[in-house]
Structures are given as C-alpha cells and as structure tokens.
Amino acid sequence: MNDAVLAANEQFAEISLPNPVEADAAITRVEGEIPQELTGTLYRNGPNQKISPKVGPRALHFFDGDALIQAIRFEDGKAHHLGRYARTAAFERNLAEGEYVQAGLRIPADRVVEPPIPSHSPNTNIVSHAGRLFALAENMPPFEMDPETLASKGLWEYDGKMLGMSTTAHPKIDGRTGQMWIHGYQPMSPHIQLYCVEPDGRVSLAEAHDAPWASMMHDFAITENHVIFPLGSMEFDLAPLLTGGTFTQALSGVDRPMTFGIRSREAGSEIRWFEAPSAGYMFHPANAYEEDGKIFMDACTYENPQSLIDSLDGARDGKVGSGLDANPYLYEFDLEAGTCKETKFSDSTAEFPRIDPRLIGHKNRWGYASTAEPAGGALGFSRRITKYDRQGGSSTHTKVVDGQWTGEPVFVPRSKEAAEDDGFVLVATHDANKAETAVEILDARGIDAEPLARLHLDTRIPFGFHGNWASSA
Numbered sequence: 510m511n512d513a514v515l516a517a518n519e520q521f522a523e524i525s526l527p528n529p530v531e532a533d534a535a536i537t538r539v540e541g542e543i544p545q546e547l548t549g550t551l552y553r554n555g556p557n558q559k560i561s562p563k564v565g566p567r568a569l570h571f572f573d574g575d576a577l578i579q580a581i582r583f584e585d586g587k588a589h590h591l592g593r594y595a596r597t598a599a600f601e602r603n604l605a606e607g608e609y610v611q612a613g614l615r616i617p618a619d620r621v622v623e624p625p626i627p628s629h630s631p632n633t634n635i636v637s638h639a640g641r642l643f644a645l646a647e648n649m650p651p652f653e654m655d656p657e658t659l660a661s662k663g664l665w666e667y668d669g670k671m672l673g674m675s676t677t678a679h680p681k682i683d684g685r686t687g688q689m690w691i692h693g694y695q696p697m698s699p700h701i702q703l704y705c706v707e708p709d710g711r712v713s714l715a716e717a718h719d720a721p722w723a724s725m726m727h728d729f730a731i732t733e734n735h736v737i738f739p740l741g742s743m744e745f746d747l748a749p750l751l752t753g754g755t756f757t758q759a760l761s762g763v764d765r766p767m768t769f770g771i772r773s774r775e776a777g778s779e780i781r782w783f784e785a786p787s788a789g790y791m792f793h794p795a796n797a798y799e800e801d802g803k804i805f806m807d808a809c810t811y812e813n814p815q816s817l818i819d820s821l822d823g824a825r826d827g828k829v830g831s832g833l834d835a836n837p838y839l840y841e842f843d844l845e846a847g848t849c850k851e852t853k854f855s856d857s858t859a860e861f862p863r864i865d866p867r868l869i870g871h872k873n874r875w876g877y878a879s880t881a882e883p884a885g886g887a888l889g890f891s892r893r894i895t896k897y898d899r900q901g902g903s904s905t906h907t908k909v910v911d912g913q914w915t916g917e918p919v920f921v922p923r924s925k926e927a928a929e930d931d932g933f934v935l936v937a938t939h940d941a942n943k944a945e946t947a948v949e950i951l952d953a954r955g956i957d958a959e960p961l962a963r964l965h966l967d968t969r970i971p972f973g974f975h976g977n978w979a980s981s982a
C-alpha cells in the first residue's frame with residue numbers, strides 16, 4: 510500500500526476510536542444558522558466501547574462496541590447534545606466486573622466469566638415507532654430506551670412472537686401506512702423471519718422462511734405490496750462462533766449470484782427467488798417500489814464479498830484494505846417473467862444510502878449516500894455526501910475536506926407537506942486532524958453549497974452507523 514492509502518487507513522482507525530463519554534450539553538459552537546423549521550431529534554448510534562480490552566480498542570472488530578446513543582435535539586434555532594449508553598445486561602455486567610469480560614467478534618474476553626456474556630450490543634441503528642425508541646443490532650432483539658431521557662428500558666421481543674434469535678437493525682416504516690416491517694435472519698432453519706408492527710405497536714404478522722443458503726442479511730426492502738430479502742454471495746456458518754472462532758471465520762464468499770427472495774406483504778405468502786446476473790453482497794438497499802408489474806430497487810452493492818469480509822476485520826487497526834467499495838446499483842424484477850436485471854450506475858463508492866422517509870416503499874426520485882471517488886476503496890469510502898437523481902439527472906456532491914469523513918445522511922422534510930427534496934440533510938462529519946465531530950445541516954436542494962449550519966460538538970462521536978430523525982413539531 511502506498512503512503513496515501515496508509516494515511517487514510519490510519520485516519521479511519523483514529524475516527525473510529527471509542528470516546529466513552531455521555532454528553533449532556535447545549536451546542537454553543539455553531540457556524541451559520543440552524544433553521545427554525547428543525548424541531549425534533551436526530552438520534553444516532555454506533556459502537557463506542559466503555560471498557561476496552563487490554564490489547565486496546567483497535568483490536569475490536571468494526572462491528573464491536575457498546576451502544577452509546579447520541580440525541581441532537583433542535584428547537585427554536587438552538588441545539589443540545591445528549592449521549593447515553595444502552596445499559597443492557599451485558600453492558601452492566603462488564604461495568605460490574607470492571608474489565609473486558611464480553612467476548613468480541615474478533616478477540617476473546619480478557620477474562621472468561623460464567624455464564625459467558627453473549628457478544629452483542631444494540632449499536633447499529635436507533636429507530637422510533639409507535640411512541641417507542643429502539644436501539645438495534647442484528648444479533649439480538651430490539652433494546653428499548655426512553656425517547657426523552659435515553660434511559661434504558663430493556664429488551665422488546667415482539668409481544669412473545671419472535672420466531673428467531675434476533676431481528677435486524679433496519680426496520681422499514683412504510684411512509685404511508687405507518688406499519689413497521691422488520692426481518693430477522695439466522696444461520697439455521699428457519700433462515701429468515703418477517704414481522705409487521707402496526708402504528709399502534711401491535712404485532713400483526715410473524716412468519717418464517719427458509720433460504721437456499723444461510724447468509725448474513727443485514728438489511729431488506731419493502732414496496733407497497735411486497736417484501737424483498739437480498740441473499741448475498743456469502744455463507745454464514747455458525748460452527749466457528751460456537752468453538753471460539755471469530756465473526757470473520759463464520760463468513761465466507763460463495764460462488765453464487767446474488768439472489769433475491771420476494772414475497773407479498775399478505776399473511777401466509779410464499780417467497781419466490783430471483784437470481785441476479787452477478788455475485789455480490791449488499792448491506793443497504795436505499796429503497797424499492799412497484800411500477801407496471803415490476804419492482805425497482807436501488808442499493809449499494811459490494812462486488813467481492815470475501816474482500817469485504819477481510820476489510821471489515823481490519824477496519825479499526827489501520828488495515829481497512831480495499832474491500833469497503835460498494836457501488837450504487839439498480840435492480841429491476843419482472844414479477845411475471847421471474848427475472849432480475851442489474852445496472853451499476855456509478856463507479857464512485859457509495860454507502861449509507863437514504864431517502865425521504867415519507868417515501869419508503871414508494872416511488873422516490875432523490876437519494877442521498879456517503880461516497881468517494883473510485884480510488885476510495887483504499888483511500889476512504891465515506892468522504893462526501895452525494896445526492897442522486899433517479900430520473901436520469903446528474904448527481905451533486907458536498908466538498909471533500911482533507912481529513913474529514915462523512916457519516917450517513919439523514920433527510921428531514923421542511924414540513925409534513927413539503928415536496929420530496931424540500932428539506933435538510935443532517936450528517937455527522939468526523940475530522941481526523943482535530944479529533945472532532947460536527948453535525949452539518951445541508952440544504953437538500955443545494956448540497957454542493959456550504960452547509961446552512963455546522964454544529965461543533967464538545968464531545969467527539971466515533972464514526973458510527975445509522976440514525977434517524979424524530980420530529981416533535
């Protein structure tokens with residue numbers, strides 16, 4: 510690797526380092542003006558280990574770490590930062606023992622305790638639905654927290670209707686019906702589970718399916734009438750994890766094309782499987798919708814799953830490699846013919862794709878993602894925000910700033926009735942040179958302009974995963 514790549518890898522390791530501080534402070538260092546229309550909370554989640562292993566936090570897998578939830582609250586043009594740990598039983602046990610006693614996905618515990626603590630933490634996403642707030646990870650049930658105080662409430666297990674070990678971090682809340690759809694996956698039969706939670710919090714559907722093979726299935730998609738399960742060219746074998754192996758040893762690339770399971774949202778429906786032309790893996794679809802008997806889905810696809818697995822393993826210790834290089838793809842499913850077409854629509858790397866949440870499952874025009882130029886697989890995959898026009902228009906980008914990495918873009922409509930791209934894009938930016946985090950507010954209709962406001966946080970947030978806006982207007 511050349512010097513520029515090594516420097517970028519080192520930057521990424523630096524911005525991913527834990528900072529186990531629970532913030533509670535007004536945000537006073539603000540450049541620009543916070544729009545008055547922003548009334549609500551940006552919740553964010555990501556790994557932030559409280560008690561690090563003796564070998565140091567860089568040995569942790571990219572997915573490992575306690576969940577420190579961040580709430581950036583906006584009202585009357587002012588902002589406040591609250592951070593609180595999700596105090597799961599495992600978190601409390603680690604704290605009580607005073608050392609790293611929870612086995613990680615990459616390294617063992619410093620000291621094994623009985624009974625052993627499962628290696629999970631709800632550190633991936635934070636979603637509010639039916640008046641409740643859930644911290645989520647794909648290897649455990651949702652962990653409920655208080656939306657105001659972020660006080661921990663405990664596991665929520667779908668009113669006793671869970672059909673598998675866990676559910677994922679990526680619920681899809683239908684922008685029109687308010688139903689929350691969520692899937693689970695596991696390496697044994699039944700491989701996939703599906704749930705629907707009504708806007709009043711009632712679980713109205715809980716069904717399970719087998720897949721042609723067991724894969725990690727991080728996310729999925731819904732349309733008005735269907736659910737889409739992306740089965741990556743990657744096999745997930747539980748055996749290594751049961752015998753002290755690492756998460757990476759449990760995953761391996763398989764020589765099969767990506768395959769998509771599509772079923773109706775109607776209770777009791779079967780899955781039909783659609784083979785894509787190429788192998789690949791996706792963490793995140795952006796959206797899917799139906800039109801003229803077809804389903805269209807866009808997603809960020811990794812063309813080499815094994816390279817992705819290897820890169821995730823070294824992401825924290827400056828050996829990120831070149832595998833974190835998903836590209837934007839469009840998939841077109843013909844429900845009558847049973848076919849799947851794929852189109853790669855950019856060579857830029859792209860991750861964390863998001864859309865206007867009011868259009869989840871319905872036809873959208875605009876999308877947002879964290880991107881980088883083609884060399885980015887090695888030089889960094891998240892260096893700017895790109896806005897995509899699905900109607901064949903050109904894409905626009907924020908400026909790339911030296912040493913700065915961008916997190917997931919979260920779109921917030923200006924009002925309930927505002928047009929699709931009339932609103933703001935909120936993004937956490939991580940400055941490796943200053944070891945600081947800012948929250949930038951971009952005008953969604955001009956993301957290539959300077960941000961409307963840049964909020965400098967007094968407490969650095971490590972590079973994390975996902976977040977969502979909850980309006981209090």
Ligand SMILES: [Fe+2]
Nearest residue numbers: 727792793975
């Ligand atoms: Fe994710």
